[in-house]
C-alpha cells in the first residue's frame with residue numbers, strides 16, 4: 347500500500363535498534379526513520395482488499411523497512427488499519443506504537459485479569475501511560491511509578507490506583523507482590539523490579555532482554571518482545587481512540603523539514619512528556 351503521510355511520530359530509541367540499520371545482516375543505510383504514521387491511502391497494492399484510495403489509515407511500518415518521515419510511505423497492508431474520521435491523524439500517530447505495545451504486553455504476552463496487581467515503571471511516558479490506561483480498563487489494580495511528583499496527578503487521572511514517586515537512581519523497597527511488572531523506562535532493569543514481582547509473577551521488558559540469573563533468583567517469568575501491528579489490534583485501537591476511551595499526549599509538532607530537530611527533541615532527557623510528531627502538512631502547526 348502507498349500511504350500519503352499526514353503525521354509521523356518519533357520514538358527516539360529506534361535509532362539504537364539493530365533493525366533500523368540492517369536487515370538480515372545487510373546494511374540498510376541510508377534509512378528513513380519514524381515508523382508510526384497516520385495518513386490516507388494513495389494507492390492500493392496488487393491483491394490488497396478492504397482499502398480504497400483516500401481511506402484514512404494509521405499503522406506501524408515494520409522497523410526493518412523505511413519509515414514515514416516522508417510525504418509517502420510504502421507499507422505492508424497487514425501493518426495498517428482503517429482510521430475513523432473522528433480520530434485526528436496526530437492522535438492516531440501518537441497513539442499507535444505505545445498503545446500497540448501496551449496492548450500486546452498486557453493482553454497477548456500475559457493475560458492480565460481483573461483484580462490482578464500491575465506495576466508500571468515509568469507511568470508518565472508514552473508506553474507507560476498506555477499501560478496504565480489499558481491495565482485500568484482491564485480492571486487490574488494499577489500501581490505506576492514516576493520520577494517526579496509533578497506527574498502524580500496526571501498519571502492518576504489516566505487510571506492508576508496508586509502513583510509512587512521513585513526519583514531517578516533510587517530503589518524503592520516496599521513495592522512487592524505484583525502479578526505483572528512492566529518496565530516502560532527503557533534503561534537496564536533495576537534489581538528492585540525483579541523483587542517487586544510476586545513469585546511466579548511476570549516481568550516484561552521492552553528495551554533490553556531481562557537478566558536470566560536475576561529472574562531465576564526471584565522466581566519470576568520474563569517476557570521481552572518487539573511490537574508489531576496486526577489488523578485485529580489496530581481495529582481495537584481505532585475503536586478505543588474514536589470512543590475516547592484511550593488518550594495519547596502530543597508534546598510537540600515539527601514540520602518534516604525540521605526532522606533532525608524533532609529527533610533531537612525526542613531524545614532529550616527530561617523533556618516534556620508526550621510524543622514528538624512530524625507533520626507533513628505543516629500548515630496544520
Ligand SMILES: NC(=O)c1ccc[n+]([C@@H]2O[C@H](COP(=O)([O-])OP(=O)(O)OC[C@H]3O[C@@H](n4cnc5c(N)ncnc54)[C@H](OP(=O)(O)O)[C@@H]3O)[C@@H](O)[C@H]2O)c1
Nearest residue numbers: 359447468470471472473493530531532552553571572573
Ligand atoms: N519493545 C518494543 O516493542 C517497544 C515499543 C515501544 C517502546 N519501547 C521502548 O520502551 C521505552 C519507553 O518508550 P517511550 O516511548 O514510552 O519513552 P518516553 O515517552 O520517553 O518515556 C520514558 C519514561 O521513562 C522515564 N524515565 C526516563 N529515564 C528514567 C530514569 N533514569 N529513571 C526513571 N525513569 C526514567 C520518563 O519519565 P521522567 O521523565 O518523569 O523520568 C518517562 O516516563 C523505550 O526504551 C523504548 O525503546 C519498546
